[in-house]
Each structure stands twice: as structure tokens, then as C-alpha cells.
Amino acid sequence: MKRGPYASRWEPVLAEVDKSHLRAATRLAMSGAVRARVWDGDGWRAVVERSGTRRAFDVWLPKLADYAGHARDVARWLAMRPDWLAAHYAGEWDESFLEFLSAHQVEVVPTRETVVRLRALSTCTCEETDPLCPHVLAVLLAFIWEAEGSPLAAFRMVGIEVEQLLDLVQEETAVLAGAAGASGRTDVPEASGGLWAWSPEEWWEDAAVRPLGRIRPVVRSEIRP
Numbered sequence: 331m332k333r334g335p336y337a338s339r340w341e342p343v344l345a346e347v348d349k350s351h352l353r354a355a356t357r358l359a360m361s362g363a364v365r366a367r368v369w370d371g372d373g374w375r376a377v378v379e380r381s382g383t384r385r386a387f388d389v390w391l392p393k394l395a396d397y398a399g400h401a402r403d404v405a406r407w408l409a410m411r412p413d414w415l416a417a418h419y420a421g422e423w424d425e426s427f428l429e430f431l432s433a434h435q436v437e438v439v440p441t442r443e444t445v446v447r448l449r450a451l452s453t454c455t456c457e458e459t460d461p462l463c464p465h466v467l468a469v470l471l472a473f474i475w476e477a478e479g480s481p482l483a484a485f486r487m488v489g490i491e492v493e494q495l496l497d498l499v500q501e502e503t504a505v506l507a508g509a510a511g512a513s514g515r516t517d518v519p520e521a522s523g524g525l526w527a528w529s530p531e532e533w534w535e536d537a538a539v540r541p542l543g544r545i546r547p548v549v550r551s552e553i554r555p
């Protein structure tokens with residue numbers, strides 16, 4: 331299992347799944363057996379091939395939460411924290427970004443409910459009775475590993491595509507720059523001494539200027555493929 335700040339957040343979740351399934355899933359994901367991932371609005375369909383055979387299994391992985399309606403909020407965070415955006419482009423997780431997502435319970439960072447949701451809703455065409463079979467886990471691992479080296483890709487698991495997010499960040503950055511220019515305000519992110527002047531901690535404490543409340547995920551447990 332590849333380790334990094336993001337994958338580490340998944341370790342408590344993955345500790346709850348069958349160990350032999352996880353080992354098999356790791357082999358499958360590392361060998362590139364996970365193919366043809368397609369978003370269907372409620373989750374991801376994927377094909378997991380078996381090496382040495384012609385068999386392949388159809389997997390369906392539910393979205394972890396529904397943040398499609400919150401894409402602009404996420405973009406606004408990134409517009410206010412260009413360092414978080416820069417980390418994404420550098421292919422690294424900024425620890426404060428990870429902490430921020432965790433504190434806001436944005437479910438790209440797994441919670442205890444994540445494994446319950448995955449077990450309840452995931453499907454696979456193999457004969458395994460455990461819903462968290464090696465194929466379902468292989469698809470999950472592929473997403474986790476992808477997000478390890480491309481942080482914003484984690485939002486694919488809650489229904490926001492990277493390209494869409496980056497387009498919105500560009501728009502929100504322009505709005506911020508426009509607001510700063512018009513009012514002469516200095517409380518938008520600016521580099522000062524190599525540090526970003528804005529900090530999420532101050533943002534949280536001052537409700538009056540807090541641009542958004544905690545965004546609440548929309549989880550619809552009845553969703554099935």
C-alpha cells in the first residue's frame with residue numbers, strides 16, 4: 331500500500347476490511363487491473379480485470395457523499411488559499427488543507443461511516459459474499475492512490491471533477507481580485523513575507539466575515555445502482 335498523508339487517513343477505514351481481500355485488491359490495483367471508470371451520477375462503475383484470465387468483474391462504488399452542489403464553495407476555499415492550489419499542482423497534500431477538510435467533515439477524508447456506506451452500497455459481479463470484495467477495494471484503492479498524487483482528484487469521490495473545480499477556482503479568484511481592487515480591502519489572501527495572510531483559523535472565529543458555514547454533505551443512503 332502506497333503511503334502518504336492522504337492514504338494514511340484511509341488506514342483506519344481499511345483496517346476494518348478483510349485483510350486477504352485488501353492484499354488481493356492491492357495487487358489488482360498495482361497491476362492496473364482497474365479499468366473503465368465511469369461516473370453515473372450516484373457513483374462509479376468500473377471494470378476490474380483478472381490477470382491471466384479473460385474474466386472481468388463489473389464493480390459499482392457509491393459516491394462517498396454528494397458535494398456536486400458545493401463545487402463553488404470548494405473552489406472559493408482554493409481561491410482564498412492559493413498555497414493549497416499550488417500544492418495540488420505540485421502533486422502534494424498540504425497538511426493544513428487536509429486538516430481543514432477533516433475539520434469540516436468533508437468526506438473526501440473518510441470517517442467511521444465511510445466503511446459502513448461502502449459495505450452497504452458497493453456491488454460487484456464476482457461470487458464473493460462480502461460486498462467489500464477484492465474488486466470493489468481495488469477500485470477504491472485506485473481512487474485513493476490517484477488522490478494521493480493529485481489532491482483535488484479526491485473530490486471525484488464526492489461528485490466533483492478536477493477540471494470543473496479548477497474552472498470554478500479561476501472564476502472565484504477573479505471575483506476575489508475584483509473585490510480587493512474595488513474596495514481596497516486587504517483581507518483577501520496576499521503573500522506577505524512568504525506566508526499567506528489569510529488563515530482558516532481566523533476565518534472560522536469571525537462569523538461575520540466567514541464566507542460559508544460548514545458545508546453539509548448530502549448523503550442519500552437509499553441510492554442504489
Ligand SMILES: [Zn+2]
Pocket residue numbers: 387454455456457458463464465466
Ligand atoms: Zn468482486
